[in-house]
Amino acid sequence: MTSTTTPAAGRERARRFEDPKVALAIVVTTLLWASAFVAIRTARTHFAPADLALGRLLVGAVALSAMMRCGRVAPPPRRELPAIIVCGVLWFGVYNVALNAGERLVDAGTAAMLVNVAPIMIAVLATWVLRERLSPWLLGGLAVAFAGAAVIAVSSAHHHGGLRGVLLCVLAAVVYTVAVVIEKPLLARVSPIALTWAACVAGAVACLPFLPGLLSDLSAAPASSTLLVVYLGVGPTAVAFTTWAYALSRSTMARQGATTYLVPPLVIALSWLTLGEVPGVAAMGGGALCLAGVALTRRRSARRAGRGAAD
Numbered sequence: 001m002t003s004t005t006t007p008a009a010g011r012e013r014a015r016r017f018e019d020p021k022v023a024l025a026i027v028v029t030t031l032l033w034a035s036a037f038v039a040i041r042t043a044r045t046h047f048a049p050a051d052l053a054l055g056r057l058l059v060g061a062v063a064l065s066a067m068m069r070c071g072r073v074a075p076p077p078r079r080e081l082p083a084i085i086v087c088g089v090l091w092f093g094v095y096n097v098a099l100n101a102g103e104r105l106v107d108a109g110t111a112a113m114l115v116n117v118a119p120i121m122i123a124v125l126a127t128w129v130l131r132e133r134l135s136p137w138l139l140g141g142l143a144v145a146f147a148g149a150a151v152i153a154v155s156s157a158h159h160h161g162g163l164r165g166v167l168l169c170v171l172a173a174v175v176y177t178v179a180v181v182i183e184k185p186l187l188a189r190v191s192p193i194a195l196t197w198a199a200c201v202a203g204a205v206a207c208l209p210f211l212p213g214l215l216s217d218l219s220a221a222p223a224s225s226t227l228l229v230v231y232l233g234v235g236p237t238a239v240a241f242t243t244w245a246y247a248l249s250r251s252t253m254a255r256q257g258a259t260t261y262l263v264p265p266l267v268i269a270l271s272w273l274t275l276g277e278v279p280g281v282a283a284m285g286g287g288a289l290c291l292a293g294v295a296l297t298r299r300r301s302a303r304r305a306g307r308g309a310a311d
Contacts, residue, residue: 019250022247025247026243028239028240028243029243029244029247030263032240032243033236033240034267034270035235036232037103037263037270037271038274038275039236040052040100040103040108040232041108041277042228042274042275043232044100044104045225046220046222046225047217047221047229048210049097049098049100049101050097050210050213051210051213052096053096053097053100053207054208055214055217055229055233057096057233058204059234059238060200060204060233061197061204063233063237063239064193064200064201064238064242065197068197073197074191075194077189077190085198085202086182087182087183087199088198088199088201089202090175090182091175091176091203092199092206092237092241093206094171094175095175095179096207098172099111099172101165101168102165102166102167102168102169102172103165106165107275108267108270108271108275109264109268109272110287111169111267112263112267112268113148113264114172114173115173116263117170117290117293118180121173121177122177122180125177125181140293140296141293143293148291148293151285151289183199183248192242192249193242193245196238199241
């Protein structure tokens with residue numbers, strides 16, 4: 001028997017997701033995060049992975065501070081800071097360093113396909129945290145997606161450092177997953193911009209030991225590469241993480257995770273146009289398997305949502 005509150009709750013979630021502001025936030029997030037993979041791949045020739053992460057986060061922290069001041073947004077309550085710091089160190093610190101290092105070894109499109117296995121990991125972790133039963137669709141999708149990741153790993157291993165690059169991108173996906181699960185409940189008590197600002201500052205502080213390397217890189221890098229660092233800090237960090245948090249605060253983790261499914265094809269198109277890079281046929285096939293696995297979990301969610309609306 002379905003609870004009498006289920007249809008109302010389902011309609012409310014649908015209205016939130018169909019809100020034009022939420023839709024715009026999702027579009028902005030997707031486009032900026034897709035461009036980040038290409039920018040990181042380009043900047044790798046002049047910035048070490050940890051140095052690039054620190055530079056991006058310092059610029060992002062400044063931009064977010066300006067946004068906080070202009071919007072007169074209050075900082076997060078002190079009681080929320082421990083969880084925000086953990087989220088920031090993982091997602092802004094560890095994630096960026098791992099992704100930057102991974103993209104030195106694999107192309108941008110392959111990195112994007114690997115990182116975007118995270119939505120399935122998010123569904124699994126959320127299920128475990130919430131004590132929900134793993135459905136056949138979720139288990140099947142998980143198996144298919146990780147089969148795709150295995151295909152990418154095997155095909156990339158033929159290139160120098162390819163397997164290590166795959167593992168670094170998978171690490172980025174894991175910390176991304178944990179960070180989102182931490183972030184979601186915080187958004188019920190902290191504004192998206194305040195949470196993003198505090199998390200970015202936490203990530204920047206964690207990366208401060210790499211400041212000497214960043215200064216050395218900046219002194220040798222051309223202006224074009226330095227501008228990429230600034231772009232990464234303002235666009236994919238300050239703006240995109242804020243729009244992501246805004247949309248996540250008005251959606252579920254599973255539904256929000258689905259919004260990143262277009263990032264890999266966008267990255268492949270951008271990297272082909274700007275860098276002349278296209279993943280190999282085997283890697284593309286593995287990426288298709290990853291996305292198919294994610295689609296299986298979404299099919300399950302869509303059917304369940306449809307039943308709830310009909311009850």
